[in-house]
Amino acid sequence: MANWHWQTRQGQDLLTCDLLQDWYHGFFTRQFWPQTPETLTAALDATAAVQRVKQVHGNQVLAPADLPVPDSAEMAEADGLVSDRPGQALWVCSADCSPVLIGDRATGQVAAIHAGWRGTAQVIVPVAVSKLQAQGSRLEDLVVAIGPAIAGEVYQVSVDVAAAVGRTIIPQSLGSPDNDEAVLADLQQRENSPVLGDDAPGKVRLDVRLANRWQLEQLGLRPEQVAIAPHCTFQEGDRFFSYRRTGEKQVQWSGIVSQGAATH
Structure with a gap:
């Protein structure tokens, strides 16, 4: 590290x-x-x-x-x-x-x-x-x-914002689901996910730093x-x-x- x-x-x-x-x-x-x-x-x-x-x-x-x-x-x-x-x-x-x-x-x-x-x-x-x-x-x-x-734990965003970022790191072989919730559900199952849950309806927490790490590792x-x-x-x-x-x-x-x- x-x-x-x-x-x-x-x-x-x-x-x-x-x-x-x-x-x-x-x-x-x-x-x-x-x-x-x-x-x-x-x-x-x-x-x-x-x-x-x-x-x-x-x-x-x-x-x-x-x-x-x-x-x-x-x-x-x-x-x-x-x-x-x-x-x-x-x-x-x-x-x-x-x-x-x-x-x-x-x-x-x-x-x-x-x-x-x-x-x-x-x-x-x-x-x-x-x-x-x-x-x-x-x-x-x-x-x-x-x-x-x-940091992701304090960055509350709307589901559509998180899904827009999330679609960039879902493996292309799986396609990019049209449904925002499906994109986020897929990501939240992954280890070291950039998407975290939130108690507010229609909201999640997003770690943009981790999303960029994911993009780089996928390169x-x-x-x-x-x-x-x-x-x-x-x-x-x-x-x-x-x-x-x-x-x-x-x-x-x-x-x-x-x-x-x-x-x-």
């Missing part, structure tokens, strides 16, 4: 994961608010070029070459970035959604993804993996850290290639903003810097 560590940068704590030890990276806390990637990048690698997008809860994943020129007033709409050269700091923000950072141990390239339930239902993380593969990545070389997000990644942070944004209000908890649009940032091809 991968270990997670608190590191001090700019006098505040950020979270790192052993799986990504080859890269400058961090899952920042609310204490860094209201800083943006333009200043936060210095906490990782002051020489890196900042890359960010306007997040829209979709499944668009872009490379820096796809983005408007620096200093442009425009910002591309997307929810994921993949690097296309070394020295790029890729950033996503979140307040309950899952921030996902990916590194390729062979090529040094990386990805940063904002995966809420909508993006997860649109398989944004597998989309990012496919873009990395198109740039030469092999599945066996990837490592994935899913950062602090709302062919091994369990040891994927780590989920043991921190919940909703339950740890001293460290993290949570939209579900407060209704306020405040975020914490997560970033990773691409490297050159591995030499080890």
